[in-house]
Amino acid sequence: MMKIAVFGASGYGGQVLMRLLLDHPQISQVMPVSSTSAGTPIDVRDSGLGPDPEGKLPDKRMLLNREEALSRKPDAVFSALPHGASAEFCAPFMDDSVVFDLSADFRLTDRDVHLKAYGTEAPLPEKRNGAVYGLAELYEDEIKASNLIAVPGCYPTCSLLPLVPLSRQGLIDGPVIINAVSGISGAGRSPKETSLYVERSENTVAYSPGTKHRHQPEMTQEIRKAGSDAALFFTPHLAPMRRGMASTIALPLTGNVKISEDRIYDILTEAYADKPFIGLRGRTIPSTRDVVGSNRCDIGWSVEDGIVYLFSVIDNLVKGASGQAVQDFNIRFGFPQTTGLSLRGEV
Numbered sequence: 001m002m003k004i005a006v007f008g009a010s011g012y013g014g015q016v017l018m019r020l021l022l023d024h025p026q027i028s029q030v031m032p033v034s035s036t037s038a039g040t041p042i043d044v045r046d047s048g049l050g051p052d053p054e055g056k057l058p059d060k061r062m063l064l065n066r067e068e069a070l071s072r073k074p075d076a077v078f079s080a081l082p083h084g085a086s087a088e089f090c091a092p093f094m095d096d097s098v099v100f101d102l103s104a105d106f107r108l109t110d111r112d113v114h115l116k117a118y119g120t121e122a123p124l125p126e127k128r129n130g131a132v133y134g135l136a137e138l139y140e141d142e143i144k145a146s147n148l149i150a151v152p153g154c155y156p157t158c159s160l161l162p163l164v165p166l167s168r169q170g171l172i173d174g175p176v177i178i179n180a181v182s183g184i185s186g187a188g189r190s191p192k193e194t195s196l197y198v199e200r201s202e203n204t205v206a207y208s209p210g211t212k213h214r215h216q217p218e219m220t221q222e223i224r225k226a227g228s229d230a231a232l233f234f235t236p237h238l239a240p241m242r243r244g245m246a247s248t249i250a251l252p253l254t255g256n257v258k259i260s261e262d263r264i265y266d267i268l269t270e271a272y273a274d275k276p277f278i279g280l281r282g283r284t285i286p287s288t289r290d291v292v293g294s295n296r297c298d299i300g301w302s303v304e305d306g307i308v309y310l311f312s313v314i315d316n317l318v319k320g321a322s323g324q325a326v327q328d329f330n331i332r333f334g335f336p337q338t339t340g341l342s343l344r345g346e347v
């Protein structure tokens with residue numbers, strides 16, 4: 001049985017982690033850690049966490065500070081902190097614990113790209129070479145062998161899962177056009193004007209197009225690793241829903257590439273044959289509602305007038321963050337991938 005610490009347990013990603021880890025059958029202790037509220041019960045920051053019948057929450061449900069968690073030598077830590085803060089917070093744990101970092105601190109391998117995207121030097125240069133990109137369906141062997149897993153961003157998870165198998169087959173040589181929609185929880189729990197109800201309800205808006213969004217270089221990195229030089233045009237949008245994410249990807253076919261819907265079916269089926277969280281939907285366009293609350297990514301596709309369309313949906317807080325982190329944990333420690341994770345969307 002394993003001992004786990006969760007950093008940023010009061011944020012949206014941290015709250016989902018706490019629920020998943022408390023229900024995980026291979027975990028005996030879950031230590032919630034806070035940089036601002038240590039010494040107060042977690043219920044003050046997360047009133048919906050509910051009972052703890054197996055006594056996995058130590059210290060009368062108190063939030064701990066980092067040093068208290070460090071002294072208890074957890075087997076693994078999950079960091080749901082903002083980028084920049086996360087790597088430094090995790091650093092003292094890296095000798096004794098496997099680190100699952102939900103932030104962007106270790107995702108980009110090129111330090112110049114990190115500097116350009118985040119405006120700061122890539123943290124912990126001496127540690128980052130050991131980090132693996134934790135896109136669970138695509139990097140299982142690497143995750144098994146690493147003690148530092150950079151859990152991917154939500155837009156990259158949603159968009160790369162349909163794209164990478166096609167790219168690995170050499171089928172992406174034209175532009176990749178991604179329009180994606182996120183629920184508001186993607187912006188985190190910290191109060192800001194743009195997250196106010198009046199700003200976001202009955203309102204949908206594009207933001208940070210192209211390389212202005214930090215997930216563009218992350219997706220470009222992974223498409224390159226999958227063998228494509230294609231230019232990637234990315235436009236994210238915010239929609240008035242709490243959770244959920246949808247990517248609509250258009251791939252105009254060039255003269256060199258021929259691809260049919262049946263071929264896409266064959267490629268995705270082969271890539272994801274033994275992957276429990278991928279739902280292949282063929283010509284059915286999936287909805288966020290199909291997957292919210294689950295760790296699934298559902299994928300649909302069609303070919304119309306010389307353009308391949310790929311449609312994918314996830315729950316940004318589950319497969320897009322905390323659920324994928326737990327899936328990575330299961331892979332790393334040899335548990336079945338589905339342990340403690342839901343395959344079913346909400347009704």
Ligand SMILES: NC(=O)c1ccc[n+]([C@@H]2O[C@H](COP(=O)([O-])OP(=O)(O)OC[C@H]3O[C@@H](n4cnc5c(N)ncnc54)[C@H](OP(=O)(O)O)[C@@H]3O)[C@@H](O)[C@H]2O)c1
Pocket residue numbers: 007008009010011012013014033034035036037079080081082083085089102103104152153154185186187188189190316317320321
């Ligand atoms: N939301 C999503 O859909 C999503 C998806 C994929 C990845 N992510 C990534 O996951 C991480 C957490 O996201 P989130 O949405 O859960 O954020 P959030 O709701 O804003 O929560 C972040 C938590 O981090 C702690 N914190 C904030 N500033 C800190 C600092 N300077 N030093 C130490 N702790 C600090 C706070 O908890 P305390 O005050 O208790 O310490 C806060 O509750 C981010 O890196 C984000 O990019 C989020």
